[in-house]
Amino acid sequence: xxxxxxxxxxxxxxxxxxxxDLVIKAGLAENSAVRGCMVIxxxxxxxxxxxxxxxxxxxKETGHVNAYFPLxxxxxxxxxxxxxxxxxxxxCAVVTxxxxxxxxxxxxxxxxxxxxxEEELIIRPTSETIIWNTYRNWIQSYRxxxxxxxxxxxxxxxxxxxxxxxxxxxxxxxxxxTAHATRSEAEEETLRMHxxxxxxxxxxxxxxxxxxxxxxxxxxxxxxxxxxxxAMMQDGKALQAGTSHFLGQNFGKAxxxxxxxxxxxxxxxxxxSWGASTRLVGALIMAHSDDNGLVLPPRLxxxxxxxxxxxxxxxxxAQISAKANxxxxxxxxxxxxxxxxxxxxxxxxxxxxxxxxxxIPVRLAIGARDLENNTIEVMRxxxxxxxxxxxxxxxxxxxxxxxxxxHNIYRKAHDHRASHIVNADxxxxxxxxxxxxxxxxxxxxxxPETEERIKNETKATIRCIPLEGDKTPGRCMLTGQxxxxxxxxARSY
Amino acid sequence: xxxxxxxxxxxxxxxxxxxxDLVIKAGLAENSAVRGCMVIxxxxxxxxxxxxxxxxxxxKETGHVNAYFPLxxxxxxxxxxxxxxxxxxxxCAVVTxxxxxxxxxxxxxxxxxxxxxEEELIIRPTSETIIWNTYRNWIQSYRxxxxxxxxxxxxxxxxxxxxxxxxxxxxxxxxxxTAHATRSEAEEETLRMHxxxxxxxxxxxxxxxxxxxxxxxxxxxxxxxxxxxxAMMQDGKALQAGTSHFLGQNFGKAxxxxxxxxxxxxxxxxxxSWGASTRLVGALIMAHSDDNGLVLPPRLxxxxxxxxxxxxxxxxxAQISAKANxxxxxxxxxxxxxxxxxxxxxxxxxxxxxxxxxxIPVRLAIGARDLENNTIEVMRxxxxxxxxxxxxxxxxxxxxxxxxxxHNIYRKAHDHRASHIVNADxxxxxxxxxxxxxxxxxxxxxxPETEERIKNETKATIRCIPLEGDKTPGRCMLTGQxxxxxxxxARSY
Numbered sequence: 001x002x003x004x005x006x007x008x009x010x011x012x013x014x015x016x017x018x019x020x021d022l023v024i025k026a027g028l029a030e031n032s033a034v035r036g037c038m039v040i041x042x043x044x045x046x047x048x049x050x051x052x053x054x055x056x057x058x059x060k061e062t063g064h065v066n067a068y069f070p071l072x073x074x075x076x077x078x079x080x081x082x083x084x085x086x087x088x089x090x091x092c093a094v095v096t097x098x099x100x101x102x103x104x105x106x107x108x109x110x111x112x113x114x115x116x117x118e119e120e121l122i123i124r125p126t127s128e129t130i131i132w133n134t135y136r137n138w139i140q141s142y143r144x145x146x147x148x149x150x151x152x153x154x155x156x157x158x159x160x161x162x163x164x165x166x167x168x169x170x171x172x173x174x175x176x177x178t179a180h181a182t183r184s185e186a187e188e189e190t191l192r193m194h195x196x197x198x199x200x201x202x203x204x205x206x207x208x209x210x211x212x213x214x215x216x217x218x219x220x221x222x223x224x225x226x227x228x229x230x231a232m233m234q235d236g237k238a239l240q241a242g243t244s245h246f247l248g249q250n251f252g253k254a255x256x257x258x259x260x261x262x263x264x265x266x267x268x269x270x271x272x273s274w275g276a277s278t279r280l281v282g283a284l285i286m287a288h289s290d291d292n293g294l295v296l297p298p299r300l301x302x303x304x305x306x307x308x309x310x311x312x313x314x315x316x317x318a319q320i321s322a323k324a325n326x327x328x329x330x331x332x333x334x335x336x337x338x339x340x341x342x343x344x345x346x347x348x349x350x351x352x353x354x355x356x357x358x359x360i361p362v363r364l365a366i367g368a369r370d371l372e373n374n375t376i377e378v379m380r381x382x383x384x385x386x387x388x389x390x391x392x393x394x395x396x397x398x399x400x401x402x403x404x405x406x407h408n409i410y411r412k413a414h415d416h417r418a419s420h421i422v423n424a425d426x427x428x429x430x431x432x433x434x435x436x437x438x439x440x441x442x443x444x445x446x447x448p449e450t451e452e453r454i455k456n457e458t459k460a461t462i463r464c465i466p467l468e469g470d471k472t473p474g475r476c477m478l479t480g481q482x483x484x485x486x487x488x489x490a491r492s493y
Numbered sequence: 494x495x496x497x498x499x500x501x502x503x504x505x506x507x508x509x510x511x512x513x514d515l516v517i518k519a520g521l522a523e524n525s526a527v528r529g530c531m532v533i534x535x536x537x538x539x540x541x542x543x544x545x546x547x548x549x550x551x552x553k554e555t556g557h558v559n560a561y562f563p564l565x566x567x568x569x570x571x572x573x574x575x576x577x578x579x580x581x582x583x584x585c586a587v588v589t590x591x592x593x594x595x596x597x598x599x600x601x602x603x604x605x606x607x608x609x610x611e612e613e614l615i616i617r618p619t620s621e622t623i624i625w626n627t628y629r630n631w632i633q634s635y636r637x638x639x640x641x642x643x644x645x646x647x648x649x650x651x652x653x654x655x656x657x658x659x660x661x662x663x664x665x666x667x668x669x670x671t672a673h674a675t676r677s678e679a680e681e682e683t684l685r686m687h688x689x690x691x692x693x694x695x696x697x698x699x700x701x702x703x704x705x706x707x708x709x710x711x712x713x714x715x716x717x718x719x720x721x722x723x724a725m726m727q728d729g730k731a732l733q734a735g736t737s738h739f740l741g742q743n744f745g746k747a748x749x750x751x752x753x754x755x756x757x758x759x760x761x762x763x764x765x766s767w768g769a770s771t772r773l774v775g776a777l778i779m780a781h782s783d784d785n786g787l788v789l790p791p792r793l794x795x796x797x798x799x800x801x802x803x804x805x806x807x808x809x810x811a812q813i814s815a816k817a818n819x820x821x822x823x824x825x826x827x828x829x830x831x832x833x834x835x836x837x838x839x840x841x842x843x844x845x846x847x848x849x850x851x852x853i854p855v856r857l858a859i860g861a862r863d864l865e866n867n868t869i870e871v872m873r874x875x876x877x878x879x880x881x882x883x884x885x886x887x888x889x890x891x892x893x894x895x896x897x898x899x900h901n902i903y904r905k906a907h908d909h910r911a912s913h914i915v916n917a918d919x920x921x922x923x924x925x926x927x928x929x930x931x932x933x934x935x936x937x938x939x940x941p942e943t944e945e946r947i948k949n950e951t952k953a954t955i956r957c958i959p960l961e962g963d964k965t966p967g968r969c970m971l972t973g974q975x976x977x978x979x980x981x982x983a984r985s986y
Contacts, residue, residue: 030627030630032562032563032623032627033563033567033570033623033626033627034563034565034566034567034614034623037563037564037565038563039560039561039562039563039627040560040561041560042558042559042560042642045558045559045560045561046558046559048561049559065535065538065539066535066538066539066542067532067533067534067535067538068532068533068538068541068665069525069532070525070526070527070530070531070532070663071530071564071616071647071649071663072527072530072586072649072663073527074526074527075593075601075602075604076601076602077526078593078602079600079601079602085602090592090593090594091591091592092591092592092593093565093588093590093591093614094588094589094590094591094592094593094604095586095587095588095589095616096587096588096589096590096604097586097587097589098584098585098586098587098651099583099584099585099587099651100568100571100583100585100587100615101583107572108568108569108572109568109569109571109572109578111568111587111589111613120604121527121586122593123564123588123616130525130526130527133526134523134525134526134532137523143838149535153647154564154646154647156564156565158591158592170563170564170565172561345636
């Protein structure tokens with residue numbers, strides 16, 4: 001077996017290093033020559049493509065259409081909405097010139113000082129401003145509403161500490177931007193998309209999430225309400241996996257987007273925005289993978305089944321290939337992506353380790369004895385369990401096995417979370433348990449001051465005020481002031 | 494009928510204005526607040542999505558995978574390949590700073606001078622440099638080759654004169670970047686993708702193209718050979734619709750990408766790149782549309798069939814709706830996208846004009862008489878011909894009608910081109926005919942000087958040296974020097 005495949009740091013040893021190793025060794029992404037920007041390699045991008053397709057279908061089912069707005073935003077747009085600029089201005093890539101010219105020494109190029117822009121442009125960190133500036137011309141009457149648009153795009157935020165997928169200066173995402181005639185319609189939309197994200201996380205990513213509202217200090221810059229889905233990673237940290245914002249009339253007012261309502265009255269349009277990014281690939285890895293490599297839920301695995309032949313001579317290989325190709329074809333008719341790997345420059349053992357590392361949900365192997373007995377070896381990646389089964393109708397078995405793997409991965413993550421989420425009633429208890437890497441449900445007095453102090457002292461933040469679950473009131477663990485319900489605290493990515 | 498729909502300038506009156514009107518009125522795209530950058534509106538983006546899906550499938554069928562590389566490129570990378578910088582350096586958006594801060598007057602934001610980048614970054618005008626800088630680490634042995642990667646991305650070229658879709662500062666495209674162990678393999682790949690583009694243009698866009706090589710002066714910056722597909726627009730101008738470049742070892746050398754070949758010898762990797770962009774949406778419009786609006790080939794039409802009810806009362810509407818919904822459902826099972834438009838705030842006449850403008854290939858209408866007779870009115874957009882047919886099995890009829898429309902649109906464009914392409918044997922004849930808006934096949938002595946002079950005097954360029962067709966040698970129409978074969982001249986977009 002190839003030595004380099006064995007060099008994955010274990011989770012117990014160093015979770016953070018394990019993640020980094022895995023992203024690199026499984027060929028998902030790597031750092032680029034540009035600080036903080038990653039190269040998404042083909043296998044990582046294939047997972048993103050599966051995510052994109054599933055999300056895009058869900059957006060379209062809920063009535064949205066795609067469009068595309070400019071990458072660059074005039075600097076002045078950013079300061080139109082007061083809260084928005086506070087949240088984003090500090091970390092933007094700024095375009096100041098539009099031309100290079102040959103340097104005097106003839107050896108390279110320099111920025112042409114004559115080509116300075118009158119107004120600087122920033123690379124979008126998010127597109128509310130440029131989009132609402134555009135919507136102004138699209139919206140006159142309530143008949144023009146709602147506008148239900150999504151955009152797939154790259155965005156850039158000049159992050160200082162970056163980690164592949166989880167936090168990068170440039171990342172890929174989708175951003176929905178909708179405009180509505182009424183507050184209630186916009187609020188409904190915000191929740192609708194919040195639920196779409198939750199459904200995507202649970203049904204496709206096999207990742208249970210806690211749905212909730214953000215506290216004021218954790219809200220999106222410019223939002224009246226931010227809904228989030230929070231997932232637990234295997235180290236007990238939380239990862240925010242998709243947010244949906246009710247923006248009220250803030251952007252309508254900032255960009256003067258008014259419309260005539262049914263009664264002939266003029267009002268500002270109501271807004272929502274919602275986004276999910278390539279960060280989800282990081283979440284997927286951290287939620288399920290193990291010390292042998294990736295564990296991918298079948299619904300997002302670029303290759304769902306791989307078949308490896310084990311043979312001593314060309315004649316055996318020919319017989320195995322005939323069988324394997326027939327299985328690949330049958331799986332294809334069931335909508336299952338299968339690969340037959342008959343490459344002759346690698347040993348079966350190397351391939352086994354490689355496909356474990358890459359998280360292919362089901363690995364099949366056919367050897368000489370299988371030919372004799374008309375059997376096939378089936379290995380499921382999630383449990384690393386092998387069984388030998390009759391070849392006939394193996395495709396129907398695999399189809400239900402993939403379903404079972406999808407559910408098992410979800411269940412495992414769910415059980416892990418259930419055993420790592422606790423209540424804390426005193427601040428002492430809280431501080432102890434947060435060190436153990438747990439999600440903590442605790443009472444909080446609702447003030448940003450208390451929230452801030454807890455954050456500074458424990459590095460734990462309020463991940464959300466859960467929408468569901470226990471709503472019993474109590475007293476803040478820190479100040480003893482009244483609390484409407486427990487909120488979710490955790491350290492986070 | 495809505496007056497604004499009638500305000501499309503006719504092609505005869507002003508072709509350029511007709512195009513501009515059509516893009517705006519059909520809701521395809523519009524100019525944005527950022528100079529030269531467009532907003533691609535939902536209907537325009539839906540066409541691009543159809544193109545993307547078809548191209549992406551063809552790329553994957555030919556063994557390619559997608560990946561993603563950074564938006565920003567260190568300035569110094571651009572000058573590594575000498576020809577490349579000449580072609581691109583002059584028109585780049587340059588990022589010089591990474592932070593804004595509140596202005597002294599507190600009213601806005603300014604660039605933070607403390608946040609100046611050590612090395613400026615440019616927004617990719619194309620990605621050869623950043624990609625080949627990455628490939629250096631991916632390629633050690635011939636076993637690592639070929640690398641067959643495609644990227645869907647936005648790019649930016651600071652164009653001075655822009656036109657929606659045809660030439661914009663930012664545009665969306667795909668760029669393939671492959672690395673090979675041998676020259677012949679790379680040359681084969683270049684031609685393979687050239688043929689993929691030609692097939693896409695003809696089979697999906699219904700747009701006949703002339704395949705050929707670019708002359709040296711029209712080649713991609715850094716390429717040894719550029720293959721192009723050239724399409725004729727209705728005004729007789731040429732539009733380059735997709736190019737495939739054989740880059741030799743230029744980028745391998747510039748970025749020191751070497752590998753050990755099968756004989757243990759070190760060599761530089763061989764490269765190709767190939768791209769097609771949102772410009773194709775412009776080509777699609779210009780190739781087929783008419784004075785009533787868009788004419789979309791069914792294979793790229795976001796909505797292929799629309800059904801409009803014509804009714805006097807709710808009872809009639811209910812009966813029509815039942816029929817229409819059944820037809821929509823049946824069309825869907827045939828893979829045909831149909832929309833039933835029963836909106837009650839618009840008259841049928843308005844809808845007819847609207848769907849003509851939007852180029853929906855087939856419009857169905859059901860009225861009171863149709864209910865009585867069990868008939869339906871079928872209008873095909875390409876010929877604007879109506880017929881009334883029995884309702885039963887209308888879906889099979891529509892399926893073959895869509896095929897017929899696809900072929901008819903192609904045939905029409907083909908016939909138009911056939912009647913607008915001529916030979917010219919003298920420069921006088923050439924100058925006359927170029928004024929008539931024709932494609933001209935003429936002999937040329939093969940020198941950049943002659944090419945340049947013809948361009949300056951007539952605004953016609955050599956679109957390509959065709960791969961197919963008459964290869965009879967002759968004498969240059971301008972200098973009388975020997976010419977290996979006729980080349981294609983035209984004015985172009």
